Amino acid sequence: MQRLLSTGTYHRCSTPIGLLYFDEEFKVELSGGELLMEALKEEGVELVFGYPGGAVLHIYDALYQQNSVKHILVRHEQSATHAADGYARATGKPGVVLVTSGPGATNAVTGIATAFMDSIPMVVISGQVQSRFIGSDAFQEVDCVGITRPCVKHNFLVESLETMADTIKQAFHVATTGRPGPVVIDIPKDFTTPGVTVPFEYPKTVEMRSYSPPTQGHPGQIRKAVDLILSAKQPVIYSGGGVVLGNASEQLRAFTRELGYPITQTLMGLGAYPASDKQNIGMLGMHGTYEANIAMHECDVLIAIGARFDDRVTGEIDSFCPNAKIVHIDIDPASISKNVTVDVPIVGDVGMVLTAMLEQIKASEKRADPADIASWWSRINEWQSDKCLDYQLDDKLIKPQAVVEALWRETKGDAYITSDVGQHQMWAAQYYGFDNPNRWINSGGLGTMGFGLPAAIGVALAKPDATVACITGEASIQMCIQELSTCLQYSTPVKIICLNNRYMGMVRQWQEFAYEKRYSHSYMDALPDFIKLTEAYGHVGMNIENPNDVEGALAEAFAMKDRLVFMNFVTDQSENVYPMIEAGKGHHEMRLNPARELA
C-alpha cells in the first residue's frame, strides 16, 4: 500500500516542489555518497562522465566501492558534459556528469549550455563546499546554482541528506520529460560524509505540482490543422530536432508518406526522415538547399513539427514564408509564436500529435487536389535540377565535400557522425545523407567548438559496436584535443576526420563575403603536427594531401576497427559553404556556389 512517508510517516521536501511516495518501510542506511550511487543505479544509469576534486571526494569514494555505475574519467570537465551529451543524443537516455565545485562546475558550464540550447536530457552532479561554508568565499566555492541558472532547465541545491533522494528523483524526471534539458544538482560536501547516514528507499514516482509537461495535443487544434493541411496547394513539412528528441521518427515518416508532401529538415532534425527518400528536399536555412529554401518562400501551408524557427532557419523574419498559413506542433508552449506568429499552434508531444493527425487524415475523405500537389512537385523538381550542392573537383587539392561523400560511401551511410562547429559541420550536414535519427550529433544551438571529440567518446561508449566518426576542423579539434588521452584509456576507436584548411573556415568565409577579405585572426598559425600529436597519445595518425588518396586512406583507417585514427585531410583553403543566406536576407536570396556553373 502506498503512503506518504519519509522521516516518520510524512515528509515534505525542504525545497517543497513535490510530495514523494514510498511503498515500504525504510531499509538500508546509506551515506550521501552511497545514496547517490544507489539512486543512479535506480535510474538505470550505466555511465557517469566526470572528474574528481575536493568537494566530491566522498562521492568518488562511494563510486570506488560499487560496480553498477561505470565512471569515465575525462581530461577536462567541459568534455564530461559533451561526452554525456553525445551519449544522450545517441541513446535518448539522460547523460550523467559528475564534477567538483568551483572550477569543476564552471568548466562544465559550456557543455551544460550546449545541452540546454539543443534540449538534451542531462543530469549534472556538482560538488559544493560544506553547507556551513557556503557564501564565505571558501576554497573552490562558486555559486553553481546561480551560474548555471540561465542555461539549465532547472537546478537544485541539495538542502539536506534527508531530501537528497527526492531531489535526485525530481532532477531525472525534469531532465527527461517534456522538452528535455540539463538539470544540475549541487551537493554540499558535508551531505556526503561517510558514516553519516539516512534510511534509504528510492522514490518510485514523483509528483511536482509546479511541473506538468503537456502530452496530447488539443483535439480542436488538431482538427483545424488537418483541415488546413488537406486543403494545401503548395505545402511544405518542416521538421526539427523535436522529432528526434521525441522519438517520433516513425510517426513523421508515416505522416509524410501518407500526405506525399515535400519535407525539409533542420540541422537538428536530420535523419528523422531519411535523406535518401524522394520526398526529402534537404536541409533548410542559412546553408540549406536551394529547393528547400525556395519551397519555404513559395509555400502556402507550412507544417512545422518539433522545430523552433531559429534565426539560422528563418533568415530575415520579415520575408519568412510570406504566403503561408503555419501549423506548429511543439511540446514547449513558449516556442509557439516566439519568433514567427503561427496560425494553428498545437502544444503536445510530437509523436502523439502526429499519430492523432494521421488517424484523422486516414479517416477523412478530403484530400489536397492531386493536380495542385503534382504541379507543386514539378516546380520543386525544377529547383532541384539546379543541383545547388554540386561543387568542382580538383586534381591537386582535396575538396572537403568530397571527403564527406567518400566517408558516406566508406561507412555505407550508417555511421554515428559527431561534428564540431564551422564549415566542416555544414559540409557534414549537407553531404552525409542521414537515413536514421540519433546518428547526427552536433552542437546546433550554441555552436560549441570542441564538442565533436568528447561527444564521439560518449557515442562510442554507448554504442560499442557502431562506427563512430568525428568530422572536425583543425581549429575546433584543438579545443578539446586532450581527450585523445581519454580515448586511449577507454579504447574508443573514434575515426577523426579533420578537414584541415589552415583557417577557421567559417570565420574566414564571412570575412571574405562581408569584410572585404580582411582575414582578421582567422588564420590558424603554428599548427601542431597532428600525426605526431596523435601518436604521442598512443593512436594512429594519417596525413592525406592528394585527392586520389582519400578513398584508400578512409578504407585503411576504418579497417582498423579497434584503433582511434586521426585523419588529417589537407583541403582546399578557398572552399566556401554554399548555398548561403547572408545575414538580413530571406530564403529567396541565396548565394550559390559560383563553381557550380562551371561544373
Added chain:
Amino acid sequence: MRHVISILMENESGALSRVAGLFSARGYNIESLTVAPTDDATLSRMTIVTNGTERVVEQITKQLNKLVSVAKLTDLTEVPFIEREIMLVKVRAVDAGREEIKRLCDIFRGKILDVTDASYVVELTGDDHKLRAFLDTVGGDNVIEVARSGATGIARGDKSLKV
C-alpha cells in the same frame, strides 16, 4: 501596454532570482516586483508589473510558466482586478504648508506616521495613478524622500489564483 502578472511559485531559496534572471536574460521590462509567502507557507506570491507589446507579454507569461518552480500564473490585466501599492513619503512641512499637507493627506486618505517641526512621513495606499497624483500635488520641491512597495493585485469576483 502595462500588465500586472501574478504568480504562485514554490517558496524556495533562489526562486526570486529565477524570475528576475529570466527578465534580464530575455530583455523584458520590470516596472515593479513584489513577493511574499501566502497563507500556504510553501508558496510565494509574486506580482510583476511589466510593459510590452502583446507579443512580448505573451512570451513573458509563457516563459514564466515554463519555470519549473512556477505553479500558477495569471495576467490580472485580462480581468477586472484590484491593484494596490503602499508608499511612504517624507514631505517638507513648514509654516502654512503643514496644514495644507495635512488636508491633502485627508483627501488622499493617507496617514501621517511621523512628525517633526519641518516634515511629515505620510503613508498612502492606492494604485500607481493615485500615488503619483499625490506626489504631483505635493510638488517636487516638497518631497524629501519616497519609498514605494511596488504593486500587488488580486482579481475581483470569484476568480482566484490557487494551486
